[in-house]
Amino acid sequence: MSEIILEGRGLTRRYKTDTGQTLTACRGVDLTLHKGKTLGIVGESGCGKSTLLRMVTQLEQPDEGRLFYFGKDITSLKGEELRKNRRHIQMVFQDSSAAFFPRMKVSEAVSEPLRNFKRLSQREVDRQVSKLLELVELPESFSERYPHSMSGGQRQRLGIARALALNPDVLVCDEATSALDVSVQQRIIQLLAEIQRERKLSMIFVCHDLALVQSMSHQIMVMYLGGVVESLPGNQMWERACHPYSKALLGSIFAVDMDFDKPLSRLEGDVPSPLDLPKGCPFHTRCAQCMDRCQQERPALRTIGPDHQVACHLYSNEVKECI
Numbered sequence: 001m002s003e004i005i006l007e008g009r010g011l012t013r014r015y016k017t018d019t020g021q022t023l024t025a026c027r028g029v030d031l032t033l034h035k036g037k038t039l040g041i042v043g044e045s046g047c048g049k050s051t052l053l054r055m056v057t058q059l060e061q062p063d064e065g066r067l068f069y070f071g072k073d074i075t076s077l078k079g080e081e082l083r084k085n086r087r088h089i090q091m092v093f094q095d096s097s098a099a100f101f102p103r104m105k106v107s108e109a110v111s112e113p114l115r116n117f118k119r120l121s122q123r124e125v126d127r128q129v130s131k132l133l134e135l136v137e138l139p140e141s142f143s144e145r146y147p148h149s150m151s152g153g154q155r156q157r158l159g160i161a162r163a164l165a166l167n168p169d170v171l172v173c174d175e176a177t178s179a180l181d182v183s184v185q186q187r188i189i190q191l192l193a194e195i196q197r198e199r200k201l202s203m204i205f206v207c208h209d210l211a212l213v214q215s216m217s218h219q220i221m222v223m224y225l226g227g228v229v230e231s232l233p234g235n236q237m238w239e240r241a242c243h244p245y246s247k248a249l250l251g252s253i254f255a256v257d258m259d260f261d262k263p264l265s266r267l268e269g270d271v272p273s274p275l276d277l278p279k280g281c282p283f284h285t286r287c288a289q290c291m292d293r294c295q296q297e298r299p300a301l302r303t304i305g306p307d308h309q310v311a312c313h314l315y316s317n318e319v320k321e322c323i
């Protein structure tokens, strides 16, 4: 496996609610991102994906846990050091229209990070803007346009160009293609994959669409109620995912017409409130394979195969083949 770029250990984030309660949005999350690889993160709404990304991009500091960039602890960076480090980890957001000032032309939107971080002549800025637009396959003539006069897909390309302006090592995509229709989505995904290969870029890709995440991720983390319940190589998701929640997510995609040898459970009921977590395994209230132990004891994340961890009592006692 390639070099490790980014590592999170035990990342935990709590919020105080309006009623004075404490909500744990992310609990003890470990993550490892390798050079040139994509880490996909999936899970239902509210499971803590965006909170995790805010910690990874250093928009928020974890309450517990550490974040390492090329092995250096960057958890508590402040001021100028923090600002400088942020350029290495850039983000593409879901809502590209909200990411740009309406009065900023395309050329200004793309060049803003360059002007903030580098002392370049106007000629060099113009040259880099042209290269970035070309990279995301936007015509150079667009540089004089305003983002609001572009389509959603074009704006998302602009968001990618801007995020790549400082040549980051890590690109974090938070539902970056979710608002686009399927054909545009496919093209943006292809573009990201091409840029990744060309630049040896590492990516964290968060998306509700498990099929899409699976198609582009080298490793997938499945989150439930703030914690990781399973992590495994993307190309093994269909065959080897074994947490009942991961199987239920897969089942919800293929329930209609797919014929699987392996039984997939259906996802019933609502996610419990993160303010009132059930005792034991957080998933036990919805799990068709729930045992007594699951109601008492929270399962730890255990390694059950190469690059494969699962937090489930079905796999707690001994290394057990996926069923």
Ligand SMILES: Nc1ncnc2c1ncn2[C@@H]1O[C@H](COP(=O)(O)OP(=O)(O)OP(=O)(O)O)[C@@H](O)[C@H]1O
Pocket: 015, 016, 017, 023, 024, 025, 043, 044, 045, 046, 047, 048, 049, 050, 051, 052, 274
């Ligand atoms: N600033 C905040 N203050 C209080 N609670 C918060 C805050 N940010 C997030 N939360 C809560 O933390 C939990 C995780 O939220 P988060 O946005 O990380 O989930 P998510 O998986 O990204 O959801 P979605 O897919 O809907 O964006 C939720 O219960 C949310 O209400």
